[in-house]
Amino acid sequence: MGPLFTVLVLALVLDAVCGDFPWLFGRVPHPVVWVGNLIAWFEKRLNKPRYGGRDRFLRGSLTTLAVIACAVSFGGVIQLISSFGGIFRLADILLLAILIAQKGLYQHVKGVSVALRRDGLAGGRAAVSMIVGRDPQSLDQAGVSRAAIESCAENFSDGVVAPLFWYVLGGPIGLCAYKAINTLDSMIGHRNERYLYFGKFAARLDDVVNFVPARIAGGVICLAAGIGRKTSGADAWKTMLRDASKHKSPNAGWQEAAFAGALDLSLAGPRQYGAELVEDPYIGDGRRDADASDIDRALKLYTTSCILNAAWPVVLKMTWVGLV
Template sequence: MIARPEQLLVALIGEAAIGYPTALFGAIGHPVTWIGGAIAALERGWNRGSAPRRRAMGVALIIVVAGGAAAAGLLVERIAGDHAIGITAIIVLATTGLAQRSLDDHVRAVARPLRRGDLVAARAAVAHIVGRDTATLDQRGVALAATESLAESFCDGVVAPAFWFLVAGLPGLFACKAINTADSLIGHRDDRYRWFGWAAARLDDMVNWVPARLAGLGIAIAGGGGFAVMWRDARHHASPNGGWPEAAMAGAIGRRLGGPVSYDGAPAPRAWLGDGPPPDAADLDRALAIYRRACLLHWLSVGAIAWLR
C-alpha cells in the first residue's frame, strides 16, 4: 500500500499542475461549495432564538458538517482499500481539498491588471478573494489585500489540509476543509453570527494552530527572511494563526501588511505587520514568487517524510 506521505506528494503535484477542471466545476460544482451550501441551509434554519440556543446550534452544525465530512472520507478509504484504483481515487479526492493552483490563479488575476495600471480590473479581481471593501482601494491597497490573502491562504488552502491528511487521511482533510469553510461563512463577530459562529471560529483556530506556524516558517525560508518580523508581529494579528504567515510574508518582502480596512462600510482597525510602505504591484509579484517556492518547499518536506518512512 502506498503510504499517506506518498499519496499526499502525488496529490500536491497533481493539483498544482492541473487544478480543479473548470468544466467539472461548471457541471457539479466543487466539494467546498457543497459544504458551503449545507452550512448555509443549516444556518437559515438553526440560527435563531436566544444567544445560548444559537451557540448550542452552532456547535451542532459543526458536529454535523465536520463529522459528516470526516465520515465521508472514512467511507471512501474503507471502500478504496489497498487496491491501485482505490488509492488513485483517494489521491484524486485529496486534490479537491488543496488550493495551490486556484490560489495562484486568483492572485495572478489581480497582479496582471495591477501591473499594467488597470486599477478597476484589479479591484474587481481582488474582490473575489477578500471580504473587505475594495471599491476605493488604491494600487497599494489592492496589492496589500492580495498579498495578505496569498499568505493566509497558503496556510488555509495548502498547509492545513495537507497536514491533516498526513495526520488522519481523507477524514482529516475533509473535516479540515469543512471547519475552514464554516469559519469563512459563519465565524464572524457581527450580530448575526457572534454566537452561532462561535464554535466554527474556535475550532478553526485549533485546527490551524500548527499549520499556521509551519506556513509562516515555510514562507520565511522560501523568502530568505522574515523570521524576525514573524516572531515580533504575529501576535499582533487579531487571529491567533493568521499573523504567522502574514507577518512572515511582510518580513520576506520587506513591506508592511495589515492596517485599517472597512467591511460593508464599517471601519475595522487592524495592527500593522512588518516595516516600510505597503506593497505595490512589483511586491505582489515577489510575494507570488515566494509563495511558489514555499509550495515547492512543502513538496520537498512531504517527500522527505515519505523517504524517511
C-alpha cells in the first residue's frame, strides 16, 4: 500500500499545483497530442469514402489496436523504469499527473462561470464552446450553465476517476492504454457518416473500459453530495439510480444524474449539434434555469468528489491483492 499511496498522493498534488503543465506543453507536444496525431495519421490513410462499411470497420479496428499497442509500449517503458524503485518512481508520478485532468477540468469549467459574470451570455458561449461540442449560439444562459455542469460531471469520470482506476489495476501500461482508448473515442468514435463504421470498435471499447469507473464516479459524487453544503446525497442517489439509463451513453448518465440530483437541477434534454437537434430526455427533476452560481456549486461538489476519489484506489488495490 505504501508505494501506491505515495505515488497517488504526489501525483494528485502535482496535478493540483501544475494543472495541464502549460509551461511544459506550450513548448513540447502533450502525450495525448502524440496519440491524436497518430490516430489522424492512420485515419487519413485508412478511412476512405470508397470503402464499404465492413472494410471501414476492420480498418478502424486495426487503427485502434495499433494505437493502443503504441501507448502500451510507452507505458511499458515507464513501468520498467519505475520498477527500479526509489527516485525512479518519479516517472510514474509524472505520468499520472500529466494524464489526469483534475485541475484542468476545474479551470475550464470555472472559466465558463467567470465569463458569464464578466462578459454576459456572449462570453459564456465562447467559454463553453471550448469544452462541449454543441452549438453555443443555440444556448441561453441556462443552457450554457447546464452544458458546463454536464461537462464537469462527465469528465470527472473520463478525466479523473478512470485514469486512476486503470493505473491502480495496470500501472503505467493500464493508464496509457486507457488514455489511448479514450482519445480514440473522442476523435473517431462519432456516430456520423465518416466515423460510424471506422470508429465503431473504438467507441464500443471506450464504453467497456469506462463501465466500472463511471459507476465508481457516480457513487463518489453521491458521497460528496452527502458531505457538502447545499447538496443532497439522498437525492443524488435517488436520481442516479432512476435516471442514469436515460442518457444515450451507457456510462455518462451515472455522473450527470448524480450531479442533477445533488444540485436539484435538470440536465441533458434537447441539444443542438450544428444542424442536428438531439431530442434527449431530461435527467433529474429539478430546475432547468441554471446560472453561474450553479456552476460554482457544481465545482464545489466536484472538488469534494476529487478529494474522496483519492481514497478509493488504495482500498481497491488492497482488496485486489487480497483476492489474488
